[in-house]
Amino acid sequence: MRKPDGKIVLLGDMNVGKTSLLQRYMERRFPDTVSTVGGAFYLKQWRSFNISIWDTAGREQFHGLGSMYCRGATAIILTYDVNHPQSLVELEDRFLGLTDTASTDCLFAIVGNKVDLSEEGAVESREKDGCSPRLAAGSYMSPKGPKQVQLEDAVALYKKILKYKMLDEKDVPAAEQMCFETSAKTGHNVDLLFETLFDMVVPMILRQRAQGPPQTVDISSYKPPRRTKSGCCA
Ligand SMILES: Nc1nc2c(ncn2[C@@H]2O[C@H](COP(=O)(O)OP(=O)(O)OP(=O)(O)O)[C@@H](O)[C@H]2O)c(=O)[nH]1
């Protein structure tokens, strides 16, 4: 198997929907999932490039593995559940530190999943199904509450990440471009998320290729200087 050209890693608390997002994108469906053990990956061919996408376990007991999965990552998707504010807090408290092993120019996307469970998301998906928005907005049809985490909260986290990584806002993609709200259930924004990242990862792969392999010293070709009589070691 050819070595992948780029690596994308999904991180985030358990139950936020990392596996579901990946399956929605790769398999075009929303199957029942079981909580991930360790990690698993898919290979995606994007143009002429092979990109590996790693799904990781959010459960605390697997936390130690996170930084291993992030090693050399070209992009990291930090995932939270828009209906659980604590899952956004966990991204900063528990997951950001795991990304220290990623590539130095690693991209970060912040993804709020399960928007279909909140009022706005629910109305949106019913509109798509042909229901009138007026009816759909009626309380008897919308037992769902408002979204608990706003997009601005994700944007604020993105800016904190830049600070943590000591990156300048003008050198990286804008927060508005890198914060997404998705639903693995309806497919809302899922293709947009992955394909935006693939398009951003490709120039990084090309840049890394142009720089060539890391500079190393070939000790097999090293010839020690010949000792002479006049030399101090003679
Ligand atoms: N309504 C709704 N449910 C979702 C969505 N995404 C995932 N779920 C459900 O949330 C639960 C957890 O989803 P997973 O994809 O297994 O979550 P995970 O982040 O991979 O969890 P770990 O593997 O334990 O880290 C499952 O019951 C999914 O069906 C979504 O967009 N909308």
Ligand SMILES: [Mg+2]
């Ligand atoms: Mg999972």
